[in-house]
Amino acid sequence: MMTFLGIPIQALMGQLLLGLINGASYAVLSLGLALIFGLLNIINFAHGAQYMMGAYIAWMLLAYAGVNYWLALVVAPLAVGLIGVVIERLLLRRLYKLDNLYGLLLTFGLALIIEGLFRQAYGISGQAYQAPRLLQGGINLGFMFLPLYRGWVVLVALAACLAVWAAIEKTRLGALLRAATENPALVRAFGVNVPLLITGTYGFGAALAGFAGVLAAPLYSVNPLMGSNIIIIVFAVVVIGGMGSILGSVLTGFGLGLIEGLTKVFYPEASATVIFVIMAIVLLIKPAGLFGRNA
Amino acid sequence: MTLKWTLTFAAAALLAAGTAQAQISDNVVKIGVLNDQSGAYSDLAGQGSVVAAQMAIDDFGGKVHGAPIQLLSADHQNKPDVGANIANRWIDVDHVDAIVDVPTSSVALAIQEITKNKDVVHLNSTAGSSDLTGKACSPTMVHWTYDTYAQAHGTGTALTKQGGDTWFFITADYAFGHALEHDTGEAVKEAGGKVLGSVNAPFPNTDFSSFLLQAQGSGAKVIGLANAGTDTINAIKQAHEFGITQGGQKLTGLLTFISDVHSLGLETAQGLVLTDAWYWDHDDASRAWAKRWSQKMGGGRMPTSVQAGVYSAVMHYLKAIDKAGTDEAKKVVETMKSMPVNDMFTKNGHIRADGRMVHDMYLVQVKTPAESKYPWDYFKILRTIPGDEAFRPMDKGGCPLVQASAGK
């Protein structure tokens, strides 16, 4: 059997694939953050809470209304997006003229409220959510046993990221979005409803977080703190990638998932911190981030 | 007999009653349940422990030596300084006589210091740290339900004896996880088994797939999860996803409770092996108590072992006050140690000099969905582990109280 640094190549392939799967959630989450940041110029601290809400809504739909996974995959992100729209209209809107730190603080407060409410309602030990029957079980890839659901997560996350990228680069709406990011006043002068664009973007970013949450629900325990655990890592991912480019944030997400996966094999003790270490190194070498424009 | 005599007699009787009562400080026994009602341990203990303590007080009759028994409760939010602050205030301002439950070892150890210094009873049910009856032991403390040593040792020995003689550990990479792995590993080796390897997973961690693959690759018969809480839940969930138990390997959570199994669901948790101190469906007495508890909680849940432990501990505490005729902390705990524990929690339990309540533990396996006949029908008992086999021998704990009593 071939080995690499003492690890059989086959086992290594398996680990790389697992890393890619984790990278998929990082990618979808950092994509949403980057979209919101691009237009609103705020960091959405509630992103983790919205991710958690996506998973919880999927679970609630099944537990209370018998709605299955496939429908939840559409309904739950819509619901989270809608809540996002309300948040933007009622609260965030008041802050655009201020220092963008206030947006961060406000969304941090919202994250605490959302998390607290779910803790109050459902306790902490979490809920079980099964993968849909069609995606249960797995296939033997020769080098590893791949649960079908994990394969599905990578494919669908990748597809979602590409679709968002294409929509922004190739459609008229996307062009408007890019223009509004560069120069809102000018776009307004052309008769575009910029506030609506902003609301829509925040809602869409939140929906993406909710979407990632539904994808994660069958993988992890659905519990109120699942969002706050992942959001700090995603922040580091965003710092490393820089938020200037959509594609950049997606690539960074997948790439760091891979690196984290490798760390789990070669030096598992550091796998929780490896992304932060990379962040520190990137800050020293290229402060604006790998794909970032200079801030 | 004149009026004068009668009066004298009555006065003497009153006086006698008065002195009997005077033994109960401020003429009221106050019990404070200090636990986590919103965080990681809120389903395991939480409000359910408060209800259990209240049940014990009610069942006892609400009064001891004529003094009313009062219950307080607070949420320490898993922060030692918040817990310490509440405990200090309870003791200094409210004159609480006993602090009960106290999950999370960091808070429990802080409360241990405070109760030791201020001479207040500490009845711990939910914290796992074996240090409570080891290095940090206290003459006013009883550790009731379980500790990490008993969990580790019980599972390690029992599973190895049942043929699971090669082990691989997935260990949460911090003091607690390493202690759990070490204690289990020792037991496995003593019972004639072998530890093939282990991997240190960071804590907290959500994705265990990589570590599970490593465990699977090791070919060990048993995969031991030396972690707790959400980490264990995620690891078990993903083990199911990767078909670990279907592949013939046994999975065991070294610190897993019925509330975790409930959260996972039987579909995912089936086949899991664990050690628990008490199971609600064990016998008639436990069932009867569990049903009463469940009603008071609004139905839908069954009590965990630590909640039952709170009931048992508070009941025993009140019995001891009754027998000793005082609520002075050291005397009450001494009396508690002199009385056997016989209730719905355990038969013939006893409290050692180091404060450890020794009782039988159970090695259980989680049922398959087909085997489970009614809600919360989760465990089949594989083996009853005698208390003396499960708990750490007193001389190995390093508790200073033990040396003192041995020297006598």
Place this chain on the structure above:
Amino acid sequence: MLQRRIWGTVLVAAALAAPYAVYPVFLMKALCFGLFAVAFNLLLGYTGLLSFGHAAFFGFAAYVTGHAMKEWGATPELGILAGVAVAAAMGLVFGVLAIRRLGIYFAMVTLALAQMVYFFCVQAPFTHGEDGIQAIPRGKLFGLLPLDDMYVLYYVVLAVFGIGVWIVWRAIHSPFGQVLAAIRENEPRAISLGYRTERFKLAAFVLSATLAGLAGSVKTLVFQLASLTDVQWHTSGEVVLMTLLGGMGTALGPVVGAFVVTTIENYLADIGAWVTIIQGVIFVLVVTLFRRGIVGEALAFIERSRRR
């Protein structure tokens, strides 16, 4: 000026008399968090830098002090000194990395670095993981003052608090503080005036981290323990909340905020998860409705009524 002196005297008198009226342990905890918030405010309120990782300095200094005193038998003053020195060194490292990015990025970088410290504390054997360092002996300060006496301890904590606040006060009202204010208002202009702003920002960051460490070290003396709670990101969030609620950029605001938040945490402990929710609601209310915070609004109110 006279009025200010009167107010000052009243405050000092109240602080001296407080332990006889209010539970001293609670007061000391609030003072520690007060100092922590004042240190934090030096960055947020006076330099315009939002750090989301200050728990790292606060909590890690607590560990260092606890370890030094319990395992090495250090005296209280040496234990505190060790904690503060380590916090300062960490502040330097964090600062060098974080000030390379501005605004929100700065917040995210500090948060990520602090999370790294948290993971380190979970793993490192000397912190005893979840158990924390417990039963730390308080000893005698300078070999004289028995800190096991609640009242002695209180006045020592009060004195440390006073010194910390005085240092921040001096820093703000010095030429150094003027430059910080210029950076907060308009950094490019400060640069064009010839100031090497990153050096000033770094200095402010290190000073803030050092004092946060001081607060953490003293807290270890009060509670005789050091635990993971203090290095968690929740603690970083709490200090932001205290500063914001009390009024950032005001001298006493953070202290007021610290007292309010500590009170909520301790006296409303029966309400469980609501503590988090209440904290979240306060965040939202302060950010949307009264951004000047309690003290800021009060000062503005006095100003308005005086003008009339």
